[in-house]
Amino acid sequence: MATLKVHQNGKIKEAEADLGEVLLNVLRDNGFDIYSPCGGNGTCGKCKVLVKGEGIVTSCIFTVYDSMELVLPDKREAKVLVAQHAHTIQLPLMPGPAGDLSGYPHGVAIDIGTTSLVFYLVNLITGTVVETRAILNPQAKYGADVISRIQFTASQKDGLQVLQREIINVINQELVHLVQFGGISANEIIKITIAGNTTMLHLLLGVDPLSLALAPFKAQFLDEQLRRGSELEIKCFPGAEIKILPSISAYVGADIVAGLASIAPSENYHNYLFMDIGTNGELALVTGDRIWCCATAAGPAFEGARISCGMGAVEGAISAYGDDGYIVLGDEKPAGLCGSGLIDLVAWLCENKKIDSEGQLDHDFLIVPASGSGTGEDISLNQTDIREVQLAKSAIASGIRILLKQSGLTFDQLDSLFLAGGFGNYINIDSAIRIGMIPYQLKDRIIPLGNTSGTGALAALKSTRFDDAMKAVISKSILVELANDDDFAMEFAMNMLF
Numbered sequence: 001m002a003t004l005k006v007h008q009n010g011k012i013k014e015a016e017a018d019l020g021e022v023l024l025n026v027l028r029d030n031g032f033d034i035y036s037p038c039g040g041n042g043t044c045g046k047c048k049v050l051v052k053g054e055g056i057v058t059s060c061i062f063t064v065y066d067s068m069e070l071v072l073p074d075k076r077e078a079k080v081l082v083a084q085h086a087h088t089i090q091l092p093l094m095p096g097p098a099g100d101l102s103g104y105p106h107g108v109a110i111d112i113g114t115t116s117l118v119f120y121l122v123n124l125i126t127g128t129v130v131e132t133r134a135i136l137n138p139q140a141k142y143g144a145d146v147i148s149r150i151q152f153t154a155s156q157k158d159g160l161q162v163l164q165r166e167i168i169n170v171i172n173q174e175l176v177h178l179v180q181f182g183g184i185s186a187n188e189i190i191k192i193t194i195a196g197n198t199t200m201l202h203l204l205l206g207v208d209p210l211s212l213a214l215a216p217f218k219a220q221f222l223d224e225q226l227r228r229g230s231e232l233e234i235k236c237f238p239g240a241e242i243k244i245l246p247s248i249s250a251y252v253g254a255d256i257v258a259g260l261a262s263i264a265p266s267e268n269y270h271n272y273l274f275m276d277i278g279t280n281g282e283l284a285l286v287t288g289d290r291i292w293c294c295a296t297a298a299g300p301a302f303e304g305a306r307i308s309c310g311m312g313a314v315e316g317a318i319s320a321y322g323d324d325g326y327i328v329l330g331d332e333k334p335a336g337l338c339g340s341g342l343i344d345l346v347a348w349l350c351e352n353k354k355i356d357s358e359g360q361l362d363h364d365f366l367i368v369p370a371s372g373s374g375t376g377e378d379i380s381l382n383q384t385d386i387r388e389v390q391l392a393k394s395a396i397a398s399g400i401r402i403l404l405k406q407s408g409l410t411f412d413q414l415d416s417l418f419l420a421g422g423f424g425n426y427i428n429i430d431s432a433i434r435i436g437m438i439p440y441q442l443k444d445r446i447i448p449l450g451n452t453s454g455t456g457a458l459a460a461l462k463s464t465r466f467d468d469a470m471k472a473v474i475s476k477s478i479l480v481e482l483a484n485d486d487d488f489a490m491e492f493a494m495n496m497l498f
């Protein structure tokens with residue numbers, strides 16, 4: 001047995017460990033969140049901690065051999081977008097029969113994202129949103145993207161239960177805050193609606209997600225799922241209706257269905273593109289009677305994973321870069337680059353001829369020297385990082401072109417490009433166009449919508465009529481498998497260029 005003295009955020013905590021145990025596992029078991037986007041596979045290099053007397057170690061491959069003193073990176077506050085969008089569908093307040101279960105009925109809409117969760121507490125008599133909360137998804141410590149989390153469930157004994165427990169626990173933890181804030185009892189939460197991608201919903205219900213990651217990529221369920229609060233051990237009225245919104249496919253989930261159904265643009269918008277860039281990149285091209293949709297393998301590069309100096313959009317992240325220098329989130333020294341900063345920097349490097357059209361970087365680009373960074377290490381961008389950006393932006397740009405081809409439309413015929421997700425709100429559009437992620441043809445028609453998935457979950461909570469809007473989305477949707485399209489490989493190669 002060894003004793004670990006762990007320093008974080010100015011506090012010290014002790015933890016016991018067996019000799020030979022993997023340090024990352026010990027830290028997780030003792031409640032420390034260590035960012036580990038590759039899921040502990042030893043490939044991302046993000047789970048580093050300082051072991052006194054040893055130096056910086058990769059915690060997922062470092063084994064405890066003696067009692068030791070550790071310093072963990074400080075926890076940083078997340079910036080998560082929670083606001084509603086301006087094109088939201090308007091429906092009458094009709095929460096359904098669950099509304100009769102309490103004299104003071106409340107409901108909670110939840111958007112379970114791969115990176116973050118958003119909660120809305122709603123008074124179901126008035127329809128008022130009483131409180132909104134956002135928190136990072138605690139499953140992220142087992143992998144940044146859905147594939148690494150599915151791998152975790154397949155490779156670890158009880159892996160599925162671990163991930164399910166993480167999500168139920170964080171929901172319960174947030175419900176406690178919501179109930180306190182709203183001055184209500186848990187029994188007055190009589191309805192919960194949940195949107196999320198297909199993998200997140202499988203993990204929530206404890207359904208094996210492995211088939212989502214293996215060809216032919218089938219989900220165990222796509223239809224709406226109804227459960228009771230007691231079945232999922234959620235801290236609400238035990239008979240509360242827990243409504244899991246429906247999905248289209250393994251990679252076009254309820255987050256996209258709810259998001260698309262939440263949009264009610266004015267009559268000026270007949271044909272439009274919808275882009276949700278998060279840990280996955282989902283696209284939809286909407287016309288009057290059809291919705292062509294696809295999921296791109298954009299990967300989590302824009303969420304900071306797989307980029308050597310990448311990090312999430314939390315305090316300390318460089319969120320913008322240009323001729324005048326950089327902007328850091330919060331009152332912190334820079335610690336790395338988040339997605340918007342990464343796109344700005346790559347655009348700037350292209351513009352200043354430090355990257356050629358094929359993505360060749362003349363040498364590693366130093367953004368902040370160790371002396372000025374919050375980590376005590378250089379913050380720089382290398383050739384491998386540029387390749388990751390190329391793969392991600394090409395996946396998105398190629399997906400857009402294939403959807404256009406399949407629909408028979410041209411850029412001129414699109415009335416708008418709606419950008420969903422927090423990322424869509426924070427990126428600099430000019431930079432995204434400069435690197436070729438967003439087509440320049442749509443430059444003047446781009447409208448950021450914010451968290452459409454959360455908006456959809458909220459609409460589903462407030463009105464059973466939203467079910468019809470989601471059914472309409474599903475019945476009009478045509479799933480486009482990009483890899484099966486003859487032009488995809490050529491498009492992908494072309495869109496790799498800057």
Ligand code: FES
Pocket residue numbers: 035036037038039040041042043044045046047058059060061
């Ligand atoms: S290298 Fe340890 S989690 Fe990725």
